[in-house]
Amino acid sequence: MRFLFVHGTGVRRERHDTLFALVRDRLTARFPDAAVDSCFWGDRFGASLSAGGRSVPGLRPLDAPLDAPLDAAPDAPGAADAETAEWALLLADPLCELRVLAEAGWDTGTGRGDDDDGDGDEFAMPGVQPAGVRVLDLLAGLPSTPADGDELASLLHDTGLAAGFPAALESTARSAEAARAGARAAGEPQARELATALARAVTAAALATAGADADCTGTERDRLCELLTTRLGGDARVPGARAAAVLGRLAMRVTTQPLLNAWRGSLTVGATPALGDILRYQARGADLREFLHTRITAEPGPTVLIGHSLGGIALVDLLALGAARGEPVPGAELLVTVGSQAPFLYELGALTALAPGAKLPYGFPRWLNVFDRQDMLAYLAGPVFPGDPRVTDHEIGSRQPFPACHSAYWKQKSLYERIEQAVAEAEIG
Structure with a gap:
C-alpha cells in the first residue's frame, strides 16, 4: 500500500x-x-x-525593466484617497458627520467652544432660534419626489437613487443627530456647515440603500450634495471645517480603502x-x-x-x-x-x-x-x-x-x- x-x-x-x-x-x-x-x-x-507585475497599478514604473525591484514603500495616501475613505465611512454610517457636529459642536471663537448644554452662542438674543433650526426646517420642507424637470429629479433618476431618496431624506431629517447639531449651530457659518453635512448624510443614505444597484459617479454624487446643500442655505463648494476635519482623520484610520490603495502592489x-x-x-x-x-x-x-x-x-x-x-x-x-x-x-x-x-x-x-x-x-x-x-x-x-x-x-x-x-x-x- x-x-x-x-x-x-x-x-x-x-x-x-x-x-x-x-x-x-x-x-x-x-x-x-x-x-x-x-x-x-x-x-x-x-x-x-x-510580466513582473506590470498589470498591477503602482507596483512599478511603467518604463521599468522586468528585473527591476518592486517599489519598496507605498506612496502616502493623497487627497483622492482621503475623499474615498470619507465616503466609505459615510456609506457605512450616513449620520456619522452629523454625529460629530451634534457631540462636538463648533468653536465659537470665545476660547470655550459650545457650552455643555448645547445652547450655542452665549451672546445670542433671548428667544432667537439658532440658525441651524432654520436649516432643519428647510430640510423638512424638501419634497421627497422632486418635480419633473428639476435637475435634482433627473440626477436621482440617472444614478438609480430615486427609489431610496424619500427614505434617506426622512431618516436624516428625523434623526436625533440632526436635531442636536441644528440646536448647536447658532450662527450663519455653523448653519452653512450643517447644511453641507445634512446634504452629505442624505446622499450617503440614498447610496447605501441602493448599494450595488447605484450607477453614480463621484462627480454625480458631488453634484447631488451641491444641489441639496444649496437648497438648505449652504455652500457645497466650501467643505465643512469641523466635521470634515474629524471625519477625514477618522476615515483614514478605520476604513480599508486607503490601505488597500497604498499596499495593492x-x-x-x-x-x-x-x-x-x-x-x-x-x-x-x-x-x-x-x-x-x-x-x-x-x-x-x-x-x-x-x-x-x-x-x-x-x-x-x-x-x-x-x-x-x-x-x-x-x-x-x-x-x-x-x-x-x-x-x-x-x-x-x-x-x-x-x-x-x-x-x-x-x-x-x-x-x-x-x-x-x-x-x-x-x-x-x-x-x-x-x-x-x-x-x-x-x-x-x-x-x-x-x-x-x-x-x-x-x-x-x-x-x-x-x-x-x-x-x-x-x-x-
Missing part, C-alpha cells in the same frame, strides 16, 4: 518539505509497511507574475501564489491532472490519495474524468480530501469533471472528506452527493481561527485515526 500526498494552493518547495515531513512521519507511525510519497507540483504548475504579489494557483488551475488544469496521473500510476499496488485544498480539487477532477471515460485511475483505492473546495465548486458549476446535479461516476473510489467548520476553504461533500455510500464527511476541530485552521489539520491525531479507519473500511492491504 502507498500514500500519495498532494499539497494545496500557494505551497512552494520550502513549505512543502516542512508539511510533507509532518504528514509522512504521522502516517509512517500508523502504517509502518506503507510507502509515503508526495506529489510536489507548486514550482512547475503554480502561478507567478510572468505588495498585497497582490503576496497573494499571487495562493489565489493565482487556483485561477491558473481553473484555466489550465489539464497539465496538473496529467502530472498527477503519472505520479499515481508510477508505482503498482493500491494507493491512498490525500489532497489538501486545491490538491483535493485536482484529484476529484482527475478521478471523476477518468471514471466517466471508463478508465479509472489504476491503483486509486481511496481519496482523502482535507480542507477542500471541490464540493463548493461542484455546486457552483465550476468543477471541471462534474456538472451541478451529476452523480459521481461508476469507478470513482471511496471518498473521505475532512473539514473544519472554522476553515473558510473547507466544504461538505456528503450533502451535495446525497445517498452515495462512497462519500463520507468527517469534522475536525483544531480550535484555531481562519486561516490558521486551514493548515492545522496535519497535527491533529483525529485526522490520522480517521484515515486509518477509512483504510480498514476499504480493506486496503
